[in-house]
Each structure stands twice: as structure tokens, then as C-alpha cells.
Amino acid sequence: MSKLTLKDLFAAKGKRHLTQVFVRTPSEAAACEEAGIDMLVAAELHDGQSSDYVGIRKAAPNTFLTIGLAINTYAGQAEILRNAYRLMGVGADTLYCGYGIPTIKALADEYIPVVGHV
Structure with missing residues (x-):
């Protein structure tokens, strides 16, 4: 099985069910x-x-x-962006972000694939 891409995820919408598991190790x-x-x-x-x-x-x-950014951990968007780049650098395909819309926009503006939570 080849690794899914963002394009694959969008193409699968409404056509197939995907599986996702939270892992710690x-x-x-x-x-x-x-x-x-x-x-x-x-x-x-x-x-x-x-x-x-x-x-x-x-x-x-x-x-x-997907790697989730811890909520209420970072002091401002600059620190969030720094950590986002660090997490993408270790191999994340996308980041999960529970921060507000301005932060999600800041990540998207930097071309960091981000999953928001509203």
C-alpha cells in the first residue's frame, strides 16, 4: 500500500471509508x-x-x-509556527491544530497542511 496524499484524501471523500488510529509508540x-x-x-x-x-x-x-499540536502550550503564533515546522521536519504529513482560525490561517499561509477543529 502506498502512502496516501492530501489529493488522495480529497478524492476519497464520499467514495470510501478510511481508517485512522491514534498511536503513541x-x-x-x-x-x-x-x-x-x-x-x-x-x-x-x-x-x-x-x-x-x-x-x-x-x-x-x-x-x-497527522501530528497534533498541543493546545495552550505555545506563547503566540511565532512559537506555534516554529514547532509546526519542527513537526513537519520529522515527517508529519499534516498537523492537527485546536487553536483558533487566525492560527490555522497562519499555518495555511505558510503552506503547512493543517486540520482545524471548530
């Missing part, structure tokens, strides 16, 4: 890829633990990966 990511899961989600966590994003990407190189 590379072993979970590897199991999901082996099982044929379409998309993975990993997130910055508030419990003092951080997912191993590099390990997750290496364990599932052919699976679409």
Missing part, C-alpha cells in the same frame, strides 16, 4: 502499518510524555501521519 505505528491502517495520529501530550515522532515515522513510512 513506534511499535503501535508499525502494527498499524502492517494491518493496512490508512492514517495515523500522534500528538504532543499534556502528561509530560512526548510521542517518539521520528520513531513513529520510521516505523510507518508508508502511512499518512
Whole structure:
């Protein structure tokens, strides 16, 4: 199975169901890829633990990966953008963002694929 792209996701809308699983470890990511899961989600966590994003990407190189930006963690859009670039650099295909519309727009203006939450 080849990794989905954003174009694939838009083309699948209304035509096929996709699977998505939240993972915290590379072993979970590897199991999901082996099982044929379409998309993975990993997130910055508030419990003092951080997912191993590099390990997750290496364990599932052919699976679409969304990484969620932790809410109420960053001091302003500049810090959010810095961390967004860092997360894209470790292999995220898109970012999940629970911040407001101005922040989502700022990410989109930088051509960072972003999933908003309203």
C-alpha cells in the first residue's frame, strides 16, 4: 500500500471509508502499518510524555501521519509556527491544530497542511 496524499484524501471523500488510529509508540505505528491502517495520529501530550515522532515515522513510512499540536502550550503564533515546522521536519504529513482560525490561517499561509477543529 502506498502512502496516501492530501489529493488522495480529497478524492476519497464520499467514495470510501478510511481508517485512522491514534498511536503513541513506534511499535503501535508499525502494527498499524502492517494491518493496512490508512492514517495515523500522534500528538504532543499534556502528561509530560512526548510521542517518539521520528520513531513513529520510521516505523510507518508508508502511512499518512497527522501530528497534533498541543493546545495552550505555545506563547503566540511565532512559537506555534516554529514547532509546526519542527513537526513537519520529522515527517508529519499534516498537523492537527485546536487553536483558533487566525492560527490555522497562519499555518495555511505558510503552506503547512493543517486540520482545524471548530
